[in-house]
Amino acid sequence: MKYYKQFSGTPNLYLLALLAGGACLGLTFRMDEIRHMLEMGVCTIFLFVIAGILWKGRSHYLDIDRERIVHHGFRHWEIRRADLVGVEYGRKGWFDDRELYLKVRTLTGEYSVDSGFLVNKQRVEELARAMGGGLGIGTPPQGRW
Incomplete structure (x- = not known):
């Protein structure tokens, strides 16, 4: 999708x-x-x-399907779902105005999703479920969310 x-x-x-x-x-x-x-x-x-x-x-998108996750934003990256280790989401610390974040961990490194895709809390949860939901590797945030 x-x-x-x-x-x-x-x-x-x-x-x-x-x-x-x-x-x-x-x-x-x-x-x-x-x-x-x-x-x-x-x-x-x-x-x-x-x-x-x-x-x-205008050309930024995040494409999530069964085999790949393609992030075409200010930073471009593409990972295979087989390499996915974890998905972490939540809010950053107090110094960052509690901004939303979503990180994808793979065997080769860690990738951040651009903040323009993270419109609100529900969208972040939806993206985290879509990325790691079938694998059961989405990490819910700790503390206040």
């Missing part, structure tokens, strides 16, 4: 950032003062960077 990131419902959101960036670029050359030109230039760069991130995020 394929899972997509949290902005997959609005795949053309990058167009809004591109449009706003283009408007800022146009306004940059219409300003009279250098200070205002620099401010609009920074705004333009910022919006174009956001558009690039949103564009790249």
Whole structure:
């Protein structure tokens, strides 16, 4: 089953950032003062960077099937289900704003799932069940969840 990131419902959101960036670029050359030109230039760069991130995020997915787990996000990895040793999920410590996490352990190493796939607690549990549920290797979180 394929899972997509949290902005997959609005795949053309990058167009809004591109449009706003283009408007800022146009306004940059219409300003009279250098200070205002620099401010609009920074705004333009910022919006174009956001558009690039949103564009790249359109192709992110997590594909879980019987034989393989394919993570195509900011980090790309692919593992065989036969190599799977454990799935750990929960919340990070207090310093990380109690952010959700999901780690997959294999014989060769440990792989983290991008936070964009981990929308809420139920989604994390669903992904953990899908990855290691048939093997019985999902580790429930300790303490408050």
